[in-house]
Amino acid sequence: MSNKDIAIIGDGGWGTTIALLLHSKGYNITLWGAFNNYIKILSSKRENLKFLPGVKLPEGINFTADIEDLKNKDLYVVAVPSQYLRGVLKKFRALSIPRVVSLTKGIEVGSLKRPSEIISELLGNVSIASLSGPSISNETARGIPTTVTIASTDSEFARECQDVFLTERFRAYTSNDLVGVELGGALKNIIAIAAGISDGLGFGTNTKAAILTRGLVEITRLGMAMGASKETFSGLSGLGDLATTCMSRDSRNRWLGEEIGKGKTLKDVLGNTEMVVEGVMTTKSACELSKKHDVEMPITEKIYEVLYREKNPRDAVRELMTRSPKGE
Amino acid sequence: MSNKDIAIIGDGGWGTTIALLLHSKGYNITLWGAFNNYIKILSSKRENLKFLPGVKLPEGINFTADIEDLKNKDLYVVAVPSQYLRGVLKKFRALSIPRVVSLTKGIEVGSLKRPSEIISELLGNVSIASLSGPSISNETARGIPTTVTIASTDSEFARECQDVFLTERFRAYTSNDLVGVELGGALKNIIAIAAGISDGLGFGTNTKAAILTRGLVEITRLGMAMGASKETFSGLSGLGDLATTCMSRDSRNRWLGEEIGKGKTLKDVLGNTEMVVEGVMTTKSACELSKKHDVEMPITEKIYEVLYREKNPRDAVRELMTRSPKGE
Numbered sequence: 001m002s003n004k005d006i007a008i009i010g011d012g013g014w015g016t017t018i019a020l021l022l023h024s025k026g027y028n029i030t031l032w033g034a035f036n037n038y039i040k041i042l043s044s045k046r047e048n049l050k051f052l053p054g055v056k057l058p059e060g061i062n063f064t065a066d067i068e069d070l071k072n073k074d075l076y077v078v079a080v081p082s083q084y085l086r087g088v089l090k091k092f093r094a095l096s097i098p099r100v101v102s103l104t105k106g107i108e109v110g111s112l113k114r115p116s117e118i119i120s121e122l123l124g125n126v127s128i129a130s131l132s133g134p135s136i137s138n139e140t141a142r143g144i145p146t147t148v149t150i151a152s153t154d155s156e157f158a159r160e161c162q163d164v165f166l167t168e169r170f171r172a173y174t175s176n177d178l179v180g181v182e183l184g185g186a187l188k189n190i191i192a193i194a195a196g197i198s199d200g201l202g203f204g205t206n207t208k209a210a211i212l213t214r215g216l217v218e219i220t221r222l223g224m225a226m227g228a229s230k231e232t233f234s235g236l237s238g239l240g241d242l243a244t245t246c247m248s249r250d251s252r253n254r255w256l257g258e259e260i261g262k263g264k265t266l267k268d269v270l271g272n273t274e275m276v277v278e279g280v281m282t283t284k285s286a287c288e289l290s291k292k293h294d295v296e297m298p299i300t301e302k303i304y305e306v307l308y309r310e311k312n313p314r315d316a317v318r319e320l321m322t323r324s325p326k327g328e
Numbered sequence: 329m330s331n332k333d334i335a336i337i338g339d340g341g342w343g344t345t346i347a348l349l350l351h352s353k354g355y356n357i358t359l360w361g362a363f364n365n366y367i368k369i370l371s372s373k374r375e376n377l378k379f380l381p382g383v384k385l386p387e388g389i390n391f392t393a394d395i396e397d398l399k400n401k402d403l404y405v406v407a408v409p410s411q412y413l414r415g416v417l418k419k420f421r422a423l424s425i426p427r428v429v430s431l432t433k434g435i436e437v438g439s440l441k442r443p444s445e446i447i448s449e450l451l452g453n454v455s456i457a458s459l460s461g462p463s464i465s466n467e468t469a470r471g472i473p474t475t476v477t478i479a480s481t482d483s484e485f486a487r488e489c490q491d492v493f494l495t496e497r498f499r500a501y502t503s504n505d506l507v508g509v510e511l512g513g514a515l516k517n518i519i520a521i522a523a524g525i526s527d528g529l530g531f532g533t534n535t536k537a538a539i540l541t542r543g544l545v546e547i548t549r550l551g552m553a554m555g556a557s558k559e560t561f562s563g564l565s566g567l568g569d570l571a572t573t574c575m576s577r578d579s580r581n582r583w584l585g586e587e588i589g590k591g592k593t594l595k596d597v598l599g600n601t602e603m604v605v606e607g608v609m610t611t612k613s614a615c616e617l618s619k620k621h622d623v624e625m626p627i628t629e630k631i632y633e634v635l636y637r638e639k640n641p642r643d644a645v646r647e648l649m650t651r652s653p654k655g656e
Binding site: 133136139144145146149175203204206208214234235241246248322 | 462463470472477502503531533534541564567569572574645646649650655
């Protein structure tokens, strides 16, 4: 494919970072955002003040809030929060989009659908790949070495996308486990909230590493019950993304957990940010999925109780630590 | 077993922490160290100033440098750096030790033996378990929730040890994969050095998460070639220990890597610490093992070149990032 012209749908931190990356490779980039006012600011200030502050956006990147401007692109990169994905894609139905790379990480509440399922449902017969991995946007935007996985059931399309995204500082691996890559990217946010709660309670890296390890076990278990491959969860889009999300000071999901560990309620925390914290809704979806597939997810269950039932976070950790002793 | 009287062999940070933990459970603890002068300080100051500063050691814990004082204990906990293990155990041969829990993490240079193999070689027919997991000593000593795995080929002995160590803040799982638990505990230190180098170069959590993920893949590969189970490497003594070692400001192996990433040589760094940094020697052993078992270990190989051949760390990372693109 030629891929001369690439559309980015979504003006968050990660969409903007990918716009920068692809622009640096010589592609013609048009980035679309839903709010005309904010798009005008992006275009004039050449900085995404809310979601990627401090990073200069070159003149060559086009910004628009007009769907017509996204006609006839070679590739569409979708970078919209999961709970808004359906609403946004409805606007793009008329465009006959041929190829999509999804950056969206989450599971739709209610339908329990993965991003690629929503894309297929709304856009029909398109090639879809999911790009995921340990990639905090402001690090990638500053040229910090980053690795990701690009998954598609169409392995030729995955390889084409690999060519599009690959740079010396952005290493892309391919995978054919679309289900596993999407579930890993979504479910890791629950565990990152748990890791943040541990930070907020003043616990150390021992506790966080235990949460990360046992958390990976339970999200892998759910993934496998849903048809994903175990290996994917041990890879960049599973363990890798989980690790960076649990470690980074800039991860919103970890941050939200930390605030809750310090004693705030979910409402307090969400009221103070314009950011979408994917893990909050994903926790809800994952609890439903764990029941549906009859998979034990003790950490996810406790996080659900902490977020939605105002369970005391310290009690939640103690209960996890004092389950009956057993084999690993 | 009664386990009324427990001997701790080794006066480092982790041996001291385990002494504290077991003392809090009501066991009679005698901690042995090789240097009489330092043992006298431990005993009088009631603080391990070099290796566990700031933590009060109760009067009930006995300190000794006399091997005779370790006669007829019910359980022996060995907490000696791997390269000194053989030398220390030679002194204890006459004691007819029945049961050993090893806390030692490393692979002996030259013989390429695991701690339990050295213990068997020197002490003959003893029950052996290895205790390992994400457990930075000064966190565990301060009561931070910690989880570990206790592995033995004798599953009844593993369960007995679980009873001995378990507290509300120290959760112990059992395993029968002694090989996997020992190799995970040793090999993770190489990857932690790599993670530290990334920190020292000013890279972010994206890079560190990638190193952790790809590092786990290669140490798992070697472990499996040596008879370990893959699952063990995804557990607390593999991934868990790796994660805490890569994250913690207090991990010596990560710290050594960070200093090297900032431009120091191995000699500079080791000259400035009394601590044993296990990963340095383990890197050497692992390179030999990877050749012996014909297993590809690209990160380990680069760390070897950085540590022992003065390869530039930035070049090492760039070479890892620009290997030919491929499937994950």
